[in-house]
Amino acid sequence: MEKFRKPLALFSTILAFSMLASACGKSNSNEPQSSALSTPSAESSAPASASAPASNADPVTLKFWTWHPSADLYKSVIEKFEASHPGIKVDLTVMESKDFQTKMPLALSTGEDLDVVGVQTGAMPKQIQADLLPLEDLISQTRPDWQSVISENSISQARSQADGLKFLPMASIGSMVMFYNKDILDGLGLPAPKTYEQWKAVSDKLRETKSDKLSVAVGGKDAWIMDEVAWTIAGQQSDLYNQWRYNGKKLDGPEYTQAAAGFLKVFADGIINKNDVMDMDYTSSRNAFTSGQAAFFIQGTWEANLLLDSFRKGNQVNINDVGLLPIPSVEPNGTPSIRSFIDLGLGIPAKSKHPKEAMQLIDYLIFGEGNDLLASTFAFSTNKIGFVPDASLLTTPTAQESYKTLSDLLNHPSADRNNNSPFSDVAGQLLQKMLISKVTPEETAKAIQKEFDTGKYPNE
Amino acid sequence: MRIKAREHATGYLFVAPLLVLFAVFLLYGFYFIVHASFFNETLSFRDAKYVGWDNYRMAIEDSRFLHSIVNNLAFAAAAIVISVSIGCVVSVVLSIGIKGSKFLGALFFIPSFMPLALIAMVFSIMLEYRFGTLNGLFHGIGLDFMAQRWLSDPKLAYMSVISISVFLIGLPMMYYNADMTTIDSSILEAAVIDGAGLGRMMWNILFPLLKNAHKTIILSTLLGSFREFERVFLLTQGGPAGTTENTSVYIYSFARSAGANIGFVCATSAIVLLIALSISVVQLLAFRTKAGKGGRR
Numbered sequence: 110m111e112k113f114r115k116p117l118a119l120f121s122t123i124l125a126f127s128m129l130a131s132a133c134g135k136s137n138s139n140e141p142q143s144s145a146l147s148t149p150s151a152e153s154s155a156p157a158s159a160s161a162p163a164s165n166a167d168p169v170t171l172k173f174w175t176w177h178p179s180a181d182l183y184k185s186v187i188e189k190f191e192a193s194h195p196g197i198k199v200d201l202t203v204m205e206s207k208d209f210q211t212k213m214p215l216a217l218s219t220g221e222d223l224d225v226v227g228v229q230t231g232a233m234p235k236q237i238q239a240d241l242l243p244l245e246d247l248i249s250q251t252r253p254d255w256q257s258v259i260s261e262n263s264i265s266q267a268r269s270q271a272d273g274l275k276f277l278p279m280a281s282i283g284s285m286v287m288f289y290n291k292d293i294l295d296g297l298g299l300p301a302p303k304t305y306e307q308w309k310a311v312s313d314k315l316r317e318t319k320s321d322k323l324s325v326a327v328g329g330k331d332a333w334i335m336d337e338v339a340w341t342i343a344g345q346q347s348d349l350y351n352q353w354r355y356n357g358k359k360l361d362g363p364e365y366t367q368a369a370a371g372f373l374k375v376f377a378d379g380i381i382n383k384n385d386v387m388d389m390d391y392t393s394s395r396n397a398f399t400s401g402q403a404a405f406f407i408q409g410t411w412e413a414n415l416l417l418d419s420f421r422k423g424n425q426v427n428i429n430d431v432g433l434l435p436i437p438s439v440e441p442n443g444t445p446s447i448r449s450f451i452d453l454g455l456g457i458p459a460k461s462k463h464p465k466e467a468m469q470l471i472d473y474l475i476f477g478e479g480n481d482l483l484a485s486t487f488a489f490s491t492n493k494i495g496f497v498p499d500a501s502l503l504t505t506p507t508a509q510e511s512y513k514t515l516s517d518l519l520n521h522p523s524a525d526r527n528n529n530s531p532f533s534d535v536a537g538q539l540l541q542k543m544l545i546s547k548v549t550p551e552e553t554a555k556a557i558q559k560e561f562d563t564g565k566y567p568n569e
Numbered sequence: 570m571r572i573k574a575r576e577h578a579t580g581y582l583f584v585a586p587l588l589v590l591f592a593v594f595l596l597y598g599f600y601f602i603v604h605a606s607f608f609n610e611t612l613s614f615r616d617a618k619y620v621g622w623d624n625y626r627m628a629i630e631d632s633r634f635l636h637s638i639v640n641n642l643a644f645a646a647a648a649i650v651i652s653v654s655i656g657c658v659v660s661v662v663l664s665i666g667i668k669g670s671k672f673l674g675a676l677f678f679i680p681s682f683m684p685l686a687l688i689a690m691v692f693s694i695m696l697e698y699r700f701g702t703l704n705g706l707f708h709g710i711g712l713d714f715m716a717q718r719w720l721s722d723p724k725l726a727y728m729s730v731i732s733i734s735v736f737l738i739g740l741p742m743m744y745y746n747a748d749m750t751t752i753d754s755s756i757l758e759a760a761v762i763d764g765a766g767l768g769r770m771m772w773n774i775l776f777p778l779l780k781n782a783h784k785t786i787i788l789s790t791l792l793g794s795f796r797e798f799e800r801v802f803l804l805t806q807g808g809p810a811g812t813t814e815n816t817s818v819y820i821y822s823f824a825r826s827a828g829a830n831i832g833f834v835c836a837t838s839a840i841v842l843l844i845a846l847s848i849s850v851v852q853l854l855a856f857r858t859k860a861g862k863g864g865r866r
Contacts, residue, residue: 210827214612232828236611323699329721330806385699387721387809397700530826542810545723563627567828 169466170198174216175227176209177411177453178488186479190470193478197466210530213237217458224467228454230278231528232567234270241275241456247468248277258476263492266451266525276454277475280489283449283519283526284409285334285341288416291430291507293322293404301507303445305437311404312380324379326394326403329386329544332537333530335372338407339540341436342375343368344523345443351524361558369543369550371439376544383544399426407436410447410519414487416511418504433511435518449522453489490519532566599842606836611828624836633811634837637819638844643727644801644815645794648734652786656741661775663742664749674742681739688736689803696720696729696804723812726805730813733800741786748782749775788852795845816841 180203187199204212210233213226217240228234228241248255255277256264263278270276289301294311297318302308312324328334343349349365352358376383386394391408398406399415406412414420415431435445455474457467473479476493484491485498503509536557543553581588606624610617628634659677663670680688695702696719704716719729752775760770798817801807807814807822814822820841824834 207825211612211825214827218613218615229827232611232826236613236828239615240613330808332806332808384718384721388697388718388805389699390806393697393700402700529828531823531829534822534826538808538811541808545721545809563631564623565627565631565823565830565833567830 168196168198169463170200171224171463171467171470172200172202172222173225173470174202174204174209174213174223175225175453175455176204176206176229177227178483178486179203182483182486182488186474186482189482190473190479194466194469194473197469199470214240217241217460220460222460222462223458224461224463225470226456226458228276228456230266230270230450230452230454230526231530234275234454237456238271238273238275240459241271242459242461242464244274244277244457244468244471247457247464248274248472251465251468251472252476255472255476258494259492260494263451267454270454270527276456277471278451278492279453279455279475279480280451280484280491281449281519282410282452282489283447283522284337285407285436286410286413286447286515286518287325287434287436288398288406288408288412289432289434290398290401290404290428291432292401292428297404301432301434302437303434305439305441308437309378309380312378312382315404316379321402323382323385323397323403325381325386325405325407326389326397327381327386327407328389328391328394329381329383329541330388330390332535332541333533334391334407334537335540336533336537337409338436339368339372339536340524341447342371342439344446344448345371345436345438346440348524350448354525354527354529359558360561361555365557366550366554367440369540369553372540373543373550374439387541387545399424399428401427410449410515411489413490413515416508416515417487417502418508419502420486430505430507431511432507433515435514444523446521446523447518448524448526449519450526451492452526490515529566532561535560535566602835602838602842605832606839608832609830610832612824612831614831617832620832624830624833625840627833628837628840633814634816634819634840636811637807637814637816638841640813640815641794641797642791644730644734644797645791647731648737648790648794649787651731651734652738652741652790653783655735656738656786657745657776657779657783658771659738660742660745660749661771664746677742678739680736681743684799685737686799686803688733689800692729692733693720693804720805721809723809726809726813730801730804733804741782744782744785745779748779752778784855788848788855791848792845792852795841795848 180201183201183203187201191198206229209227210229214233214237216223217226217237226237226241228237252258259278263281264274267276267278268274291301294301297311297314297320299311299314300307302311314320315322315324327338340350343365346367347364349358349368353360353365358364375381389397394403395406395408395412397403399421406415413433415426416433420426421428421431435447438445455471457464457471461467474483480491480493481496483489484493484496485502487498487502498512503512539553539556539560542548542556543550548556605617607619607621608617609620609624663674663677698704698716698718698721701719703719707713707715717725719725756774756778757770760774765774795816797815798821801813801815802818802821805813807818816837820834820837823829823837824831
């Protein structure tokens with residue numbers, strides 16, 4: 110046995126190396142996908158020429174990563190695209206927003222084989238622009254009249270986000286708005302609140318009647334949501350956000366202090382019960398509303414599909430009628446409003462092997478039928494000029510009125526929702542601190558400005 | 570006994586795969602973190618701008634970061650106290666062979682084998698103020714005053730994070746069980762003959778004799794605290810308002826947004842790495858003494 114020991118040791122080592130090499134070797138299988146609508150064909154793994162035309166003989170599979178709308182909403186749209194473009198298949202991956210913000214830029218910089226990527230406005234376009242193709246020529250070849258299809262404002266906003274046109278915007282979105290459960294308001298005998306007093310009356314009545322319903326469901330645990338709510342209140346008074354974002358205005362002045370005080374007042378007046386919401390995140394606050402446990406739900410316009418009866422029925426939302434309103438102005442002289450900006454951009458990675466086919470998909474999703482289909486789900490508000498949703502979708506007067514309110518809010522924002530995401534998380538945490546301690550709005554505003562001055566956060 | 574050079578070579582051949590993995594994934598990882606910490610750059614790693622020690626300065630000046638280090642140590646200290654007290658007592662009691670000890674042992678071990686993320690998620694749902702099952706239970710049995718803001722009151726949130734350690738005593742129990750098998754039973758028999766009760770035997774004999782298990786638990790828990798992420802992130806997200814934030818959650822909060830300065834993230838990681846390495850050195854020194862003197866002390 111002894112004489113076999115060394116050969117056996119050597120053999121074991123070689124075997125171990127072989128197994129290691131095999132395990133690390135390139136696999137033909139695809140990476141786990143959060144949602145793969147189409148199974149990539151065998152041909153798609155072979156290198157393809159950049160100019161290779163899509164045809165039945167040589168189908169192309171486009172790898173498309175994004176974060177919104179959901180894979181469920183995309184499914185039928187992608188199927189229609191594939192049916193109308195026989196040579197192209199789409200391998201879609203939809204990630205959670207925060208995951209997407211880290212994984213996608215890293216994937217681009219490491220040369221991941223991607224053909225179409227979602228682009229979030231804010232800090233992302235400048236971060237990844239070197240990895241994206243300029244789109245002016247490509248889109249002009251695919252759709253010469255593209256500039257007349259979507260709003261001029263959305264094009265100029267897209268151009269302002271990077272050096273040149275590096276992505277095209279599917280939609281505009283805004284925040285924060287307030288969805289309301291009309292069943293609960295009807296039960297209380299109160300109207301959908303347009304003033305702060307009416308809003309407070311709802312929470313007062315819920316308390317008086319010892320209702321088990323929550324007044325407002327909002328993700329108080331998520332710092333960024335708190336930051337968005339505070340900026341919405343700031344927007345009721347001025348375009349402070351734009352002044353801070355673009356002109357270097359400080360946040361420790363009277364304007365933001367007033368916004369922080371207004372934010373605190375909503376909690377102090379019991380309209381939002383901090384006991385109830387400070388341990389709720391986005392998902393749990395949404396669940397509280399969609400299960401009929403809350404009168405109001407504060408979120409962005411990307412949740413506007415809650416207005417659709419068809420969506421509610423298909424997604425176990427136990428509310429008969431949902432409406433949408435801006436958050437009522439905390440101060441009597443304020444104007445209820447939201448911040449809005451283009452979002453859901455689509456770009457083509459510079460290393461894409463199928464840029465022409467990728468542009469066909471982008472064209473379909475931004476300028477073509479795909480955009481109409483997705484916009485009809487109310488997952489976003491399209492930038493297409495003259496888009497009118499199918500009237501049969503808005504089944505109640507509340508939904509019809511809410512759609513008008515939504516359009517009006519998006520078209521007349523108080524400021525851009527051109528977010529600085531890394532800072533939003535930190536500012537929101539300082540606002541949370543104000544809610545659970547004796548820190549004043551003045552001190553909070555100063556702390557937020559001081560944190561911003563550390564230089565840890567980009568503001569490009 | 571001298572080991573021949575050829576045997577040395579064979580030994581190195583055996584550990585070579587691990588060394589290669591170590592070099593690729595750890596040494597390069599360390600180099601990458603330290604190198605990137607001197608730059609201002611995003612996750613795209615383009616247009617990196619050299620900023621010298623600026624990222625380190627920002628980290629050290631950030632009271633939130635320092636607070637997160639303190640939290641790491643505090644959570645580790647609490648986990649150690651729980652392991653060394655509850656874990657030790659439960660192990661000893663179960664080793665006596667009381668009725669149902671195998672079932673109880675399995676019950677204590679199961680949470681240690683479950684993903685921590687799952688445990689944290691379940692607790693997060695259970696401990697919600699408005700819709701959580703714990704408060705629901707209190708309301709249901711008429712103990713309304715017991716319903717608390719377990720995750721949104723700073724002090725209670727701290728306690729909630731710590732309380733999960735109670736469910737994770739399975740691993741410390743394994744250390745104690747292993748160490749108890751090395752105890753000479755004649756010592757315990759002599760104590761029984763001398764009339765020592767369970768309490769005295771526990772405190773004056775077993776607890777000191779389980780010193781090696783204590784050491785292992787203390788150092789592994791302390792080191793593990795710098796890797797811990799799921800428990801805090803999924804339970805409180807570091808909140809309310811950063812109260813329960815530990816270093817992992819702090820670092821992740823700066824890495825998760827588009828446009829974030831990854832150089833700063835690397836600088837904070839390097840500082841945490843240094844602290845963890847210092848603790849490892851203590852661990853090495855502690856075990857070297859044991860090896861030098863040999864045997865159970």
